[in-house]
Amino acid sequence: MNQLLNFIKVHTQLPEVSIKNTVELLNEDCTIPFISRYRKERTGNLDEVQIGDIVKFKEQFEALEKRKVAILKALEEQGVLTSELKQKIETTQDLTTLEDLYLPFKKSRKTKAETARKNGLEPLAKIIMSQNANDVESIAFKYVKGDINTVEEALEGARHIISEWINERTDVRNNIRQQLERFAMISTKVVKSKIDDEKAQKFRDYFEWEESLSRIPSHRLLAMLRAESEGVIKAKIDIDDEKALNKIEDRIIRSSNECAEQIQIAIKDAYKRLLLPSLSNEALQIAKAKADEAAISVFAKNLKQLLLGSPLGEKRVLAIDPGFVSGCKVVCLDAQGQLKYNETIYPHPPKNDVIGAMKKISSLTEAYQIEAIAIGNGTASRETEAFIRKIHFKNDIQVFVVSEAGASIYSASKIAREEFPNYDVTVRGSVSIGRRLQDPLAELVKIDAKSIGVGQYQHDVDQTNLQKSLDFVVENCVNAVGVNINTASKSLLSYVSGIGPKLAENIVAYRDETGAFTSRNAIKKVPRLGGKAFEQGAGFLRIKFASNPLDDSAVHPERYDLVKQMAKDLDKSVQDLIGNKEQLQKIDLKKYCTDTVGLPTLQDIISELEKPGLDIREQAKVFTFNQNIKTINDLQEGQLLPGIVNNITNFGCFVDVGIKESGLIHVSNLSDSFVSDVNAHVSLHQQIIVKVLEVDIPRKRIQLKLHK
Structure with a gap:
């Protein structure tokens, strides 16, 4: 321990x-x-x-x-x-x-040194390493027998054994490691056959490149390694060979006789054949691990911001998955996200049924008392938004554009098929868009986080570490917000502390069979949900409209008696304390401190009683793009545009300005001063104003600057 x-x-x-x-x-x-x-x-x-x-x-x-x-x-x-x-x-x-x-x-595969040993050359290698002999060739002649035909073959075999000994020396290996750590350069050259390959052009910055391995930014290293894996370039790691060899010689050679000459040859062989290939690969793997860590950290931060995105809440929503030829898939959802109706309209080319589509949307908003409209941000999104905004609704209906990232993955998933066995992928996708507006967290947990598209190089980093990191983020977000046990899906419940997939399934099955849970104590009746699982999960599970108001709070059941005692000491009921800041301020917390309950827990309890079950997320806000900007051709340098941050990387952030291509705010254009952390200046889905710096139409690249 x-x-x-x-x-x-x-x-x-x-x-x-x-x-x-x-x-x-x-x-x-x-x-x-x-x-x-x-x-x-x-x-x-x-x-x-x-x-x-x-x-x-x-x-x-x-x-x-x-x-x-x-x-x-x-x-x-x-x-x-x-x-x-x-x-x-x-x-x-x-x-x-x-x-x-x-x-x-290590019992390694057949090596040159092992062959030399079998030929009886280890004693010769030891004599040479002793550095005391002078007439080495005469000594080597004694070993010319069996498979060894010449003196040179005997000396070469002995050198192979010496090379292996040098390779196995910890001090030598560490010295080369230090040089690689401090001075290694990574260089790349394009594979000649790929120079004019159209697909390879995205990597053309690395057709010929050299940079310090210790200073290379994570995104650049990952880009290089991806280019190499796709056969576009060859990358290699180098240090000063002469300096490295001198340092090894200084450690090993103690004489200037014939033995020293043989050892010098063996050192060069050990360095080029064994040490440098192995340790430069190790250095690259270490650099790759650091780059992975940086990329995964960015992905995790982005995912957290996305999961904690602003929910609209329990509102009736009409959701649209826009399209041209195939039409716009429309669904109506109740306040709990249940599908009530689905339809396809064709307001865009080639059908152009604008009048019919307007009538249909108007009648649906009235029939289902719609409070908000969610439009996916994919193909035909801008056109659909413009079409919806032309409709004169009787009631005030908010219109939102919602990210579709990963919706197609969900719609074809087993989870979606279980939820909507009688509907096709287009309907499921539209439902997902609507539910994302109601509660992004509850909907996005159904999708593999890697498919949401809020990172870079997610397929190039260590997949096990990435999965661990993203699961960690999802679990913490779900538990930070809390879960309504009576409406939550299996996917959402599975991330609750102590629950997991199997118990989540049991909770939903029990809920379907017996009806809604009326108290936290009732959760204990779920099959196979034991005391440990209840202890770990109860504080994060919410029961709306329970007889005990604490059941809809983050106060853990193990502290209910403590809250009752506080209320009793004030001659009040627990219900009287809920939201009553004046009474809560009268409580002397030190009075309730024990060996197991201290001020941190007591302060958490008081905060929770002030605003029980408070959602830590901000509410969703309507956002409108510049309606005059429809394609990259409409952009001009110097324009100020509203935009939404849709991805964050270590080298800047990408911004949706309402067209197909996202623009990049390079880290140098986020502020007039040095920027060490992009997240300190912008957050995912933040609504910002940007200035257009450069538009490269052929390469479909847009350079932006954050406008303060």
Whole structure:
């Protein structure tokens, strides 16, 4: 346990007591949302990100220990495990050093050194490495036998063994690593056959490129590696070979005789054949891992902002998936997102049934008492928005343009088929657009986060790490907002702390069979939902219109008695305290502190009682693009336009200005001062004003500047 705590402490710099208590809670099967919200006293008020770091380094430590056990077992079986080697392995704190220690004992494929050993040349290699012999060729002549026909073959075999010894030296490997870390350059050259390839032109910036590996931005490295994987370019890592060789020679060569000459040849061979290929690849993988981490971080931030996007709330919505030839798919949803009607209208070419379409939309808005219209932002979106705005509605109906990203993935998914078995993908897609307006979080959790399209190079980064990161974001967003257990889908419920897919399925099945839950206690009746799952999830599940008002709050059931005591001490009921700031301010929190309940928890309770079940998200706002801008050809330098941020990267952000192509605000155009974090200046789906700097119509690229 102490080794684990020290390992996590070194990597996180968090207090040891906080790490210890958090690890204990994790070992008790507590979830990150539960620990960060309801166990603040034990963790020292760590947030979900800090707890997530503890989880990450706990897993790293456990993987390291598992590898140590496997290596020790392998060495023991080979009969080469000394007490000194065992101690080195057991005290190693990183995987690279561990693998270096194991390298000389790996049972590798047939190598030149192994062949030389079988030919009896290891003694000759040892004589040369001793650097005491002078007439090396005479000594080597004794080994000319069997498969060795000449002195040169004997010396070459001995050098292969020496090369392997040099390659296995930890000090040599670390020295090359340091040089790669500080001085490595990555360079690229185009594959000649791809120079005029149209598909390769998107990578033409990297047809010939050179840059420091330690300074290359993550997006550029990932772009290069993608270009290489697609066969467009060849990339390589280089350092100063002469300097590297000199440093190895300084460590190994102690004489100036014939042995030194042989060792010098072996060093060059070891460097070019073994060390540089292996360690430059390792350096590239380390750089790739850092680039992955940066890209995944951007993706995670974007996803969080998207999931916590502004909901319209429980309003009746008419949703439109726009199109030209195939028409516009229209659905009407009730306030809970249930499908009530679907239809196809044809207001655009080639049919141009504008009058008929207007009449249909007007009658539907009246029949279903529609309060808002959601229009997908894909093909024919601008034309459909303009068409809708020409209709004179009897009531005030808000019109929103909604991102379609991932809607087609949802509409063809198993989840969509289960929800709407009798409708085709076009109807399901329209429903998804409408529900995204009502509650983006509840709808987007049904889609694989990687398909939502709010990151860059998501297919190029480590998929396991990406999935972990995105699941972490989704889980934290869902639990931060809270879930209405009586209306939530299986997908949404599965992300609630302690629930998971199987229990989510059981909750929905129980709800369908017995009706709505009337209290949090009733949740315990769900099959296979035990005490642990209830403890972890209850605080994040909401019961609307329950007899106990705390059931629709983030106050955990384990603290209900505490709230009752507070109300009793004020001679009030719990209901009297809800939303009553004046009474809540009278409570002396210190009076209720115990060994397990401290001020952080008590302050959370008071905040929740002031505004129980408050949605942390802002409400959706209507946004209108410049109606005169319909294509990239309508853009002119110097124009000021309204836009919506639709993607954020490390090098800037992309902005939807109401046309097919998104414009880029490069990081240098976000502010007049240096920008270290794009998210400090803009957020996903933020409504902003931009200035057009440059329009490249052939390449369909738009350069923008944030207008303050």
